[in-house]
Amino acid sequence: MSTPVSPNSTQLYIGIDGGGTSCRARIEDAEGNVLGQGTAGPATTRIGVDSSMQAVRTASEAAVMDASLMPSALGHLIAGVGLAGIDRKGAREALMSVTHPFQDVVFASDANVACLGAHRGRDGGIVVLGTGSIGFASVKGRELRIGGYGFPISDEGSGADLGLQAVRLALRAHDGRISPSPFLLEVIEKLGSDPVALVAWAEQATAKDYASLAPVALTYAEARDPFAEEIVAEGARQAGVLIRSLVEFGAPHISLLGGLASRMVQWLSPEVAHFLSPPEADAVAGALLLARRKGSVPIDSSGQRKGAQIC
Structure with a gap:
């Protein structure tokens, strides 16, 4: 039986890792308990921001269903969304203007959320070797991205x-x-x-x-x-x-x-x-960390947070 979610319920969070091959979503409560998970097809902005957000929505709806929540629950979730291709020309502007189904949302690159997850939000770096490749690090508030500009002009070692x-x-x-x-x-x-x-x-x-x-x-x-x-x-x-x-x-x-x-x-x-250490968690965990940070932003006089943002 589906469970309703109201504004007075305990806040729930959804983390989404939208890559070039698939999109994964996971819903957790305030204590970090996993309530539901869902998947969809590619969500990279290379396929277009509208198609990317459709994959995000599809994975999120699957997670809501898996959590036995009502479909309307999406509108009460605070979301952290990592997307491949977010640094492509025009992608950030398009994301800020697109309609999303969540109570609130923060977008970041897929490398950013993968790094956050791998080191549980602490300083560290990642090198991703998949279909493509990229190096990314966050140290004392500074970020460094190396490569990952797309095949065939970049992505060495991928x-x-x-x-x-x-x-x-x-x-x-x-x-x-x-x-x-x-x-x-x-x-x-x-x-x-x-x-x-x-x-x-x-x-x-x-x-x-x-x-x-x-x-x-x-x-x-x-x-x-x-x-x-x-x-x-x-x-x-x-x-x-x-x-x-x-x-x-x-x-x-x-x-x-x-x-x-x-x-x-x-x-x-x-x-x-010898510089390598095992990741502590996955990219979806990193996206959930962004969502929790977004949820900690004070609500303004209108009863709203600042709205969608990109980090």
């Missing part, structure tokens, strides 16, 4: 970047410029038996498509295929550059996050790996 390097080597192997290895032969088999087919694939391929080759590269690298090792080792070197930059910025703790993190960590040099 899944998409590993996949791109694999395709390039596969083409060289086909031309006879290098000797084909089992890894490169599998890449060619996956994408097309000749350059024409491979180029046709590349013309339509997204970053996610390229990133689908990253697990293949990692598996062959672990089996000591020389070309796979070359690709993965270079990706790890690029991740190491991000980590060292965050250390130099003063981040006392750094966590390696993302879908490739657990497999890439073994390729980091010992000098870099």
Whole structure:
């Protein structure tokens, strides 16, 4: 049975992590008890702010349903929303003008909420290695972002970047410029038996498509295929550059996050790996922390807080 939520009820919070692959939402009460969770498709602003906010709404409605709350409960939740692509031109302005379903909301980048979650709001940094890559740190009120400008011009060491390097080597192997290895032969088999087919694939391929080759590269690298090792080792070197930059910025703790993190960590040099510490919580926890901070803002004379904001 659905439970109503009224303005006199205990305040509830919702944290949302809107990434390029999926959107996750979680509702908690004032004591931090999880009441409900929901998911939706991509929420990056690259798909358009309206589509991004629709994914946020869909995930939030699923969390409300999971918590056995009435649909109208969304209007009584204070939300923290982390979105991929929030720094794209015009995205912040569009978010400030868009209609949202919450009592109040604060937006931030997906890297920001991931860092907040990883270190429970304390100073620290993260390097994310997923479809894309980025380095982010928050130290004594200062923030540093490194990379993460999007594939193919940025995102070194990411899944998409590993996949791109694999395709390039596969083409060289086909031309006879290098000797084909089992890894490169599998890449060619996956994408097309000749350059024409491979180029046709590349013309339509997204970053996610390229990133689908990253697990293949990692598996062959672990089996000591020389070309796979070359690709993965270079990706790890690029991740190491991000980590060292965050250390130099003063981040006392750094966590390696993302879908490739657990497999890439073994390729980091010992000098870099010793800077890493496990994340304490996920990005949704970071978004919930933002929501709680938003909820602590005093209500003005009109009975409202300052309204939607971006941090």
